[in-house]
Amino acid sequence: MAETNALPLVLLTEQFARLPGIGMKSAQRLAYHVMTMSEGEAREFANAIVNVHKTVHLCSCCQNYTDKELCPVCADPRRDHSTICVVESPKDITAFERTKEYKGVYHVLHGLISPIDGVTPDSLKIKELLARIGKGGISEVIMATNPTVEGEATAMYVSKLLKPLGVKVTRLAFGLPIGGILEYADEITLFKALENRNEI
Amino acid sequence: MAETNALPLVLLTEQFARLPGIGMKSAQRLAYHVMTMSEGEAREFANAIVNVHKTVHLCSCCQNYTDKELCPVCADPRRDHSTICVVESPKDITAFERTKEYKGVYHVLHGLISPIDGVTPDSLKIKELLARIGKGGISEVIMATNPTVEGEATAMYVSKLLKPLGVKVTRLAFGLPIGGILEYADEITLFKALENRNEI
Numbered sequence: 001m002a003e004t005n006a007l008p009l010v011l012l013t014e015q016f017a018r019l020p021g022i023g024m025k026s027a028q029r030l031a032y033h034v035m036t037m038s039e040g041e042a043r044e045f046a047n048a049i050v051n052v053h054k055t056v057h058l059c060s061c062c063q064n065y066t067d068k069e070l071c072p073v074c075a076d077p078r079r080d081h082s083t084i085c086v087v088e089s090p091k092d093i094t095a096f097e098r099t100k101e102y103k104g105v106y107h108v109l110h111g112l113i114s115p116i117d118g119v120t121p122d123s124l125k126i127k128e129l130l131a132r133i134g135k136g137g138i139s140e141v142i143m144a145t146n147p148t149v150e151g152e153a154t155a156m157y158v159s160k161l162l163k164p165l166g167v168k169v170t171r172l173a174f175g176l177p178i179g180g181i182l183e184y185a186d187e188i189t190l191f192k193a194l195e196n197r198n199e200i
Numbered sequence: 201m202a203e204t205n206a207l208p209l210v211l212l213t214e215q216f217a218r219l220p221g222i223g224m225k226s227a228q229r230l231a232y233h234v235m236t237m238s239e240g241e242a243r244e245f246a247n248a249i250v251n252v253h254k255t256v257h258l259c260s261c262c263q264n265y266t267d268k269e270l271c272p273v274c275a276d277p278r279r280d281h282s283t284i285c286v287v288e289s290p291k292d293i294t295a296f297e298r299t300k301e302y303k304g305v306y307h308v309l310h311g312l313i314s315p316i317d318g319v320t321p322d323s324l325k326i327k328e329l330l331a332r333i334g335k336g337g338i339s340e341v342i343m344a345t346n347p348t349v350e351g352e353a354t355a356m357y358v359s360k361l362l363k364p365l366g367v368k369v370t371r372l373a374f375g376l377p378i379g380g381i382l383e384y385a386d387e388i389t390l391f392k393a394l395e396n397r398n399e400i
Binding site for chain 2: 007009011015026034037043046047048049051066067
């Protein structure tokens with residue numbers, strides 16, 4: 001196909017197509033949409049992209065994204081600062097906050113150990129977690145990584161480092177999802193649900 | 201939910217959520233993805249957005265997007281410049297070019313007549329089409345708007361303006377899509393397929 005699009009539009013389409021979950025057709029639709037924006041709107045969009053890099057950095061305590069010294073959770077005196085929930089990425093914090101039940105604080109690892117992708121423990125925010133616990137005052141660390149191979153491996157690796165520090169380390173419960181149907185549950189989930197059964 | 205995200209991240213999420221087909225969850229994922237880009241990559245992305253507005257404008261002949269005086273189709277002497285395919289938007293041109301069969305040129309209306317959305321014929325590139333045909337040398341105009349209420353109305357409106365100019369006006373054929381199953385065709389498509397049947 002002869003390229004009938006203007007080069008800057010092709011370049012913008014390629015930029016959109018690099019984003020996760022955006023294919024070439026969606027990317028083209030988005031690029032065309034940018035053309036229909038006013039110049040001011042396009043500039044605002046472009047500024048928003050550059051601005052997150054300029055102003056957003058990691059919270060000095062929990063490594064979540066923030067534009068202040070401490071993120072809102074770490075800066076909140078009403079939170080329970082003795083309980084740390086360890087997650088893979090900042091978006092997991094949003095998920096936990098949606099439950100409105102968790103009152104503790106977080107620690108973001110920014111990845112999971114995955115030798116196949118070249119992610120070693122050194123490239124994660126594990127040192128920062130150890131330093132934080134070393135300061136004292138932490139009673140429990142909840143390993144809240146995903147129930148995947150990498151998530152399990154990371155939870156095991158981190159918990160082994162934490163145990164000698166005398167801190168209680170827990171793992172999220174795995175079992176049937178609420179509202180799920182037993183018939184459609186995969187065998188590993190069902191096995192976990194059976195294994196972790198509770199007396200009623 | 202207490203907002204745990206940094207304000208610049210929230211603003212970027214809102215920018216992404218304004219794009220067509222991107223919901224709040226996807227927008228957040230995209231905003232987080234921008235944070236994982238290098239600063240250079242983010243700047244390149246932002247520049248691509250601003251650049252399309254700076255350098256891309258409408259082709260002086262067919263109103264397609266281009267960064268030159270004429271778009272590649274209008275500038276190509278091997279195309280049949282006596283046949284104009286009238287489309288709603290530039291992305292329709294990409295669709296026609298994919299067929300590799302159409303050798304004529306295009307004219308982009310940049311919308312369809314839709315009084316309910318405040319789109320009147322004046323806001324479309326109809327004057328430009330009439331001026332182009334007024335210059336002579338056009339033998340056929342193919343109305344290639346979508347088979348929707350607005351697409352049909354626009355095709356009818358434009359064709360009524362063109363008929364007095366003595367130019368042949370045609371409309372795309374509507375019928376069963378190739379590879380489609382008769383059983384699942386909607387009644388209007390099936391009626392059109394029946395109405396426009398051809399001798400074999």
